[in-house]
Amino acid sequence: MPPTDGEAERKIIPQAVIKRLSLYSRILQDLELENVEKISSADLGRRLGFNSAQVRKDLACFGQFGVPGFGYYVSDLRKNLRSILGKDRTVRVILIGVGNLGSALISYHGFTKQGFKMMWGFEAQPEAATQRVRSEVPIYHVDELESKIQGESVDIAVLAVPATEIQSIAERVVAAGVKAILNFVPARIEVPEEVQVRYVDLALELESLSYYVR
Amino acid sequence: MPPTDGEAERKIIPQAVIKRLSLYSRILQDLELENVEKISSADLGRRLGFNSAQVRKDLACFGQFGVPGFGYYVSDLRKNLRSILGKDRTVRVILIGVGNLGSALISYHGFTKQGFKMMWGFEAQPEAATQRVRSEVPIYHVDELESKIQGESVDIAVLAVPATEIQSIAERVVAAGVKAILNFVPARIEVPEEVQVRYVDLALELESLSYYVR
DNA sequence: TAGATTGTTAATCGATTAACAATC
DNA sequence: TAGATTGTTAATCGATTAACAATC
Structure with missing residues (x-):
């Protein structure tokens, strides 16, 4: 039926x-x-x-x-x-971990071009990150994660934190109500199954290529 | 048999x-x-x-x-x-397009950690890129692509150039003898079929997630 | 020896492709 | 109307999983 x-x-x-x-x-x-x-x-x-x-x-x-x-x-x-695809409205994205890779992602033109709204970055050293980045996106201390998400809804969290932090950050993000995660950290995370997770593993892509050139 | x-x-x-x-x-x-x-x-x-x-x-x-x-x-x-996987020897990688994303990729710790050797970066504005990057990897003008590759073999080329440049850069890289490409540019490239190409499309990952959060 | 786990064949499952009636 | 292309069912293909004899 x-x-x-x-x-x-x-x-x-x-x-x-x-x-x-x-x-x-x-x-x-x-x-x-x-x-x-x-x-x-x-x-x-x-x-x-x-x-x-x-x-x-x-x-x-x-x-x-x-x-x-x-x-x-x-x-x-x-x-x-x-x-x-749910792109007929603004899709709100945050980035956690504004280090080397994160700095590039927070101001990545491809996201903006496809209509995503990068809301905020979060970092353990927000001052250094802010200096490094030069973008409109404000960068907060990671302690403020919960308080910022509260109130204004966030659709997707992009994670680019150190591997040692990834599980605890994932749990905090999920607890704060985020339902989708894009994970650039090469480590599996455990989250409730209703949370959507995608992994982008840059080194893995190189590894799979290296098989063909040996 | x-x-x-x-x-x-x-x-x-x-x-x-x-x-x-x-x-x-x-x-x-x-x-x-x-x-x-x-x-x-x-x-x-x-x-x-x-x-x-x-x-x-x-x-x-x-x-x-x-x-x-x-x-x-x-x-x-x-x-x-x-x-x-061909990782029992040094796998030699170059990066072309040291802009926003490329700057992060050229010094991405995950590559080094997995034993890849980032040889050189190539850019249309090499001075600006060199200032931006702060890494050991030398950055040359993209005109020097062929002359640098000549002699020292390169296994994989990582591409992060503007979309308008991607096809011509891909062709030059292939002509110079590179057999594998990791393409971060959201545009299909046409290369001989013996050349291995992988696409990493960052915005596409967000798009496929946005379906689940609408 | 008994127990455990491999390597491999056979069964299942899901995804891609072909084919074609419906229809603009 | 004739031609083209859709939406959908059936056939094919490939990948995953189950099962089990071989063997350490």
Whole structure:
């Protein structure tokens, strides 16, 4: 039986589908800038190296967006994807650990370009970090984490703290109500299963490449 | 019929297996520091959330490293994995585009910790970048790319240039003989298929998380 | 020897691709 | 209408997991 209400009964969508949706969304962004009005699943797939059936099936997870015999209206599909991905409103991000890597992430242009709002940075040595960074984003002492999050909601926490700190920081962030974590620290964290965690392990990427060049 | 020589007939290994191998290798590194002598596939898997059969099957792609009824000798398995991953020698890395993100990557401690050698950075404005970075790694003008690579071999090029530059930089790097690219720029590049390319798309990670918090 | 755990084959599961009726 | 392309079902492919004989 089909879901009777629009929101609550979302079926479980594979993570891989969500990633491809983001990719489609970007291509559509480019196409819109180029004033392209329509695109077929075959063309959209070709730009990313995907099969046309895969494009249609990914989209079919969320509804019917195309016109048989014609294709998809670029602007219409883009709107729909943005809404599906939750990008039709401001997504609020904080960064914890404004060291070497964190300094780059807090002012990373790619985040802003894709419409994320970097709210605050948190650091154990906030003065040094503030000097280093030169960005509009205010940097607070990590002790203020809970008090800042309280009140103003935060969607995603980006973690770039030392490995020794990661578990305790993750727990504090979760306790403060954050539901999604992007972790740049090469260590697994244990959080309740309703909290979404993604790992970006930079050295791991190099390692997997080094296999092919030996 | 089994391969008759040790090197040439490597069978095609899924990328996912190689990534897991790197993860195993790190766990073993930790265990060795803790003076743990042996580990079973079940314990190794548990640390990463993998099934024990998967651990054994991944390892089986490359040989028999375990002792039935006992498990794996930590130090022995680690040596084998390092050799498989090509980490039993210095892996030489260069970085192109020493801007905001590139500045962090060139001196990223995680790379050094995992035994990679960051050779040089290349930039269109090398003076500004050199001032910004404060690391031992010398930064050259991007015009010197070919002449520097010539002679001293480079295993992996990390790219963090502006999106408009990415395709031409990729082509130059490949022409200079580099066989593996780690691309932080959110744009697909076209290279000969023997060149290995991995994409790290930071905004994409946030996008896929934002789906879960809307 | 008895117990434990490997390496490997067979079964299961999920994701990708092909095919095609529906339809604009 | 004829042609093109969707949405969706069925077929294929590959990856994960279970099971177990081999063996330390």
